[in-house]
Amino acid sequence: MPDRILLIEDDQELGAQIVDNLRKAGFDPTWWRAGRHIEPQQLPGLALVILDLMLPTTYGMDILKELRASGAEVPVLVLSARNDTADKVRALKLGADDYMTKPFWPEELIERVRARMRRPTLQRGDALEVGKLRLDLATRGTHVDGAVVELTRVEFDLLSALARRPGVAVTRGWLVEHVLDPDREGNERTLDVHVSRLRKKLGVAVKVETVWGIGYRLGTEAA
């Protein structure tokens, strides 16, 4: 079932475009063309609110304030044409989760919406699961697609460091400092060797991607 998103935007053209883009991205948008308070019974099933601050009848901040005062925790993404620090600081203090300033690309909006709704990494007890990869932190066991993969200590530490934040690039510097054995002289070259070995062991189901200028990340396409 697609995530329901409430859009409060008074501009007809912009509102229609946003609705169109959200729908294409697989969301279920509801569009309010005028600002009014969000009633508690409208909240269940609502995954996100996109709120324009400059509305003709009601000031967007008031809607946000009322919403948070009623105890609702639905994420709110604020849209503002005024790139004004005071507005941003105030919106965040009132409980907005993120803001975007106009103009923006449709892709940018969709990405920000997805970022707001991204589920946290599944971590049950001592286990980390990313797609087909499963790491048992207590026993230091690794499974790919159910099959056991034997990893060295450094390889396991490297993989779990990446798996803690799947899809996020981690710098080589950080990995050298936190993963490689400090007793042995580790450098970025050593790291690359470890990664190379790790990739061979994991096969095609789990991707350790090289990120240009930064380091490595665990691919999430399979997730």
Place this chain on the structure above:
Amino acid sequence: MRLRARLVIATVGVTVPMVVLLMWLDGRARHRAAAYALSEGTLRRLQNPDERARCEAAPATWGRPRRPFAAAGSTAGDGPGPDGTVRDRRPGGHRPPMPFPIGAPPVNYAYDEQLISVNPAAPRLAMADDVRTLEVGAVHVVPRAWYGDDVDVVVRTPWGSGPCAFVLTHGTTTPGFIGALLPASPIWLLPLAAVLIAILIAVGPVVARIRRLTVAVNRSAAHGFADAIPAEGTDEVAELARAFDAAGREVRAQLATKDQREQTLRDFLANTTHDVMIPLTVLQSHLATLREAHAAGAAPDPLVLTAAMAEAHYIGALLHNLAVAAKLDAGEPGMLKSPVDLNALVARVVSRHAPIARQRAIALEHAVPEHPLTAQADVTMLEQAVSNVVYNAIRHNRTGGHVALILEPQADERFRVRVIDDGPGIPPQQLERVAQRGQRGDAARSRAPDGQGLGLDIAHRVARLHGHQLTFAASEFGGLQVDLEGPTASETDPGPDADRDPDPVPAGNPSPPS
């Protein structure tokens, strides 16, 4: 009311009652003296052994002055008992005219016990009860409402009966300026006049200077307070003039500031319009090309589409930059510092430019630490500064290039935002100049020949205003490496971003395929 008139009225208002009081006191004193002299003289006359017989012989005519005076006569005056009787005894009663005015000679009127006089000239006696109860030889001074020059005393004769039981003596005080009212000599007028003249002399120049000051202030005001207001002397009027001058200078300064602001605003508007018109024209041209291609039935040229998008993106960035430039021109007051979640800031910058980077097939990568870093900053300015550096790296890169944005904690509670690219970079001899940009006030507003433009200038100015370091170097990948470093905010002061952000790792990474 005019100052001079006010002074005159005040002077007269104080002086006149005082003069009246003094005149009243003076009149009373002279009246008393005259009454004493008249009663003494009359009593002495009545003590003459033959005076009773003389009076009772002719009560209708007794008591007139024996001999007319050459002058007005004298009763009250200096010297003991200068009454008619005494004078009468003097040999050669004819006296030379006195050099000063003297009163009329005393006249006596005889009354019987019923206070009735046979003398037709005798005035009727009021206050009969007071008089009738007089002891023998006692004196009653006829009271008067106002001290004029007339003085009357009633004496009960030593014998106290018959047609001459009472004697009324009428005399005058020394006549003065207005009858007996004012002192004999008008010398008292002198200090009064002197005081008035002194006041007018003292006030005259002050009034004149105040008038000149009024004229000067009016003239200065008529010319927008451009003329100075002259201040002469060291007194209060001069102080007032100086105060006016200072106020005028303040007004001039305010007007100048206001003019300056208006000029800045007009320049800003003109420059903004100019800066936006150029990319807008380019965008229109791209759109027209696409429309023509469509009309001709051809597929839209992806290159033109990308260029049109890039132009639209440029206009957006430009407008944000112009707004930040306006705030920067205001200096500190334009800045609103708050704790800024740098991880979230990096995520926003990346998502803003990711679409355009994708269009140009440039990989835009980023990395943030697991625990968000916070810095005290104006979030709009700092975000725009980072955004400019990133956009600069994208704009000047080539298709298939790379740009990476890395936020990392440094030692001593500092952060570093590093932007690296593998674009053409900047020749070493020009790096210095780019690094120095922003030290100069004159920003290259539009697309400067070297392609750095307004964006990097703003990055420089934002960094300087925040006390951050912005350094340029050649990157190991052949392009540019730009570092922005500054202090992080303390952990005990979580920002509004940190307050609300439940996810410590914001904005995962739907990055373009590399």
